[in-house]
Amino acid sequence: MDGAKTLADILRAAERGVFPAPDLGLTVVPAPSGRECCVVSFTGHIVIAADVDPAWVAERVPDGDLSAPTNPPFLAALEQLTGRRVNAIDAMLLAPGLTDPAERTAATADLTELHDHDHPRVDRAWRYRDDVRVYGDPHGGLVLTGRGLAERLECAIEVPPTTRNQGHGRRLASAARALIPTGSSIWAQVTPGNAASLRTFLAAGYKPIGSEALLVK
Incomplete structure (x- = not known):
């Protein structure tokens, strides 16, 4: 996703009505704080905001599969890697x-x-x-x-x-x-x-x- 360096950049753009391109793509950005990390799903695009290697993500998410990052196998692996737990999946x-x-x-x-x-x-x-x-x-x-x-x-x-x-x-x-x-x-x-x-x-x-x-x- 061109120009997006942080989750804050992405969310501030969304507040202006500018969303990630619905290209079936995936963007990995740093965790927004020491308090949390997350997987954010937009229409046709996923953002993973966590201190993880993009290669680690790519190994676990097939190209174009927008369901994998919010399914239990990936989230459980992310929990184990980050030492955190999934709080909820919310709208x-x-x-x-x-x-x-x-x-x-x-x-x-x-x-x-x-x-x-x-x-x-x-x-x-x-x-x-x-x-x-x-x-x-x-x-x-x-x-x-x-x-x-x-x-x-x-x-x-x-x-x-x-x-x-x-x-x-x-x-x-x-x-x-x-x-x-x-x-x-x-x-x-x-x-x-x-x-x-x-x-x-x-x-x-x-x-x-x-x-x-x-x-x-």
Whole structure:
């Protein structure tokens, strides 16, 4: 992939709507940090961001086989080589930040920033992200933002079981788009089997970009 030296380069380009060529190819770049490495799948192109020899990858991935890098045999070999484990294979969703001042104000009007980080969702966020900020709503919901994979802005939401199916999740996912600087984009990672969460983010204006298998310590 011409011009791509890091995973950050690739993800920042995706935020601008520029994606790897769908050439059935594979790109190997360094691990984005000491915290994680990953296999990222775009349409017609795979990116392996790990401190591995491209020749090692080529030995295990047949030319043009876009399924091999996200199948158990390859991921298990990558786990063993890197001393990490696959956390999940998630859909990557992306949305631009809200730009209209009135819309941004309305989206965050009932949120309060929280500084008590004892909630399990918050504890988990700090394991995978930096600069985590947490906001709560009057219904007990949470929206979190932080710097995750390759320093991209990421979000997560939590809706209490007693208040689900009332549109609160969609509102929180929309609020995340207003909690980031104007001109930025926000990513969300959703397990495809979590259909309710996937529908929530799609309804809030997020679009599928690809998938990722994150390997963590």
